[in-house]
Amino acid sequence: MSIIKLNNNGVKNATAFGSISSLGSMVFIKKLTASSSATLSFVDGSDGVVLDNTYKEYVFTFKNIHPATDNVNFQFNMSTDGGSNYNVTKTTTVFIAEHKENNNTSFEYRTATDLAQSTSDQQLAYQIGNDNDQCFSGELKIFNPSSDTFVKHFISTGNNYTYNDASINLFVAGYGNTQSVINAVKFQMSTGNIDAGDICLYGIA
Numbered sequence: 022m023s024i025i026k027l028n029n030n031g032v033k034n035a036t037a038f039g040s041i042s043s044l045g046s047m048v049f050i051k052k053l054t055a056s057s058s059a060t061l062s063f064v065d066g067s068d069g070v071v072l073d074n075t076y077k078e079y080v081f082t083f084k085n086i087h088p089a090t091d092n093v094n095f096q097f098n099m100s101t102d103g104g105s106n107y108n109v110t111k112t113t114t115v116f117i118a119e120h121k122e123n124n125n126t127s128f129e130y131r132t133a134t135d136l137a138q139s140t141s142d143q144q145l146a147y148q149i150g151n152d153n154d155q156c157f158s159g160e161l162k163i164f165n166p167s168s169d170t171f172v173k174h175f176i177s178t179g180n181n182y183t184y185n186d187a188s189i190n191l192f193v194a195g196y197g198n199t200q201s202v203i204n205a206v207k208f209q210m211s212t213g214n215i216d217a218g219d220i221c222l223y224g225i226a
Contacts, residue, residue: 047080047223055215057089063222064104065204072204074167076224081206083179083220086157088149090213092184095146095157099166099173099197100205107207108140109173113195117147121187138198142209145177147191149210150184156218157181159191166203173197 051070053061063081065072072079086095098107115131134144146157159179166173177193197203208220 046226048076048226050222050224052219052221055086055218055220058215060207060209061215061220062104062205062207063220064100067104070222071224072166072206072222073202076226077165078225079163079166080223080225081161081163081208081220082223083145083157083159083161084218086146086149086218086220087155087216088151088210088213089216090210091151092148093151093213094144094211095149095181095208095215096142096144096211097161097206097208098140098142099163099203100207101199101201101203102205104205104207107142107205109197109199109203110138110140111136111143111195111197112138113143113193115144116192118190118192119187121185123186136195142211143193143195144211145191145193146179146181147189148183148185148187149181150186151216152184155182155184163203163206169200169202171200173199173203 055061063070063072099109100107113136115134117129117131119127136143149155149157157179161177162175164174174196180188180190183189
């Protein structure tokens with residue numbers, strides 16, 4: 022039985038897995054590990070970081086991001102000047118699905134968490150607890166950050182264990198409203214340090 026591959030040029034038949042190219046594969050670029058860190062920043066051209074026109078899509082993965090302070094938010098911002106300023110204007114949408122250990126549930130659009138033409142940091146995780154077993158994991162995708170024509174779209178989803186014992190799935194999407202090249206991304210807590218956790222950067226080939 023043939024395997025059918027769809028691409029921009031139409032339909033291609035392949036008779037073996039080995040004949041299909043690895044388009045869309047994730048290429049590992051850089052891993053940062055928090056250790057009571059105020060911020061974790063990925064700056065193009067610094068310490069092995071690639072965040073340029075090499076790839077049209079970049080993915081950050083967050084593994085067990087644990088805050089030093091209880092009941093805080095994990096957030097990010099972008100830079101167009103190599104990390105001198107993290108203040109890109111953003112417009113975003115945010116949805117939260119919540120399920121507490123006492124079985125209370127909710128699903129809502131978060132007007133207090135979205136941004137409308139704001140240079141503030143965008144929240145990616147909400148009310149993370151700092152008990153030993155509480156943390157956040159998820160991912161952030163940024164599309165074509167080196168474009169000098171279009172705005173910079175991003176999508177994030179993740180799950181965190183909150184200070185009041187709930188599972189929160191936070192869905193964030195929006196765009197950096199700039200035609201300038203994005204060449205640095207910074208992550209931090211709303212208050213206090215990132216006590217532990219890994220952030221990895223990948224390019225999509």
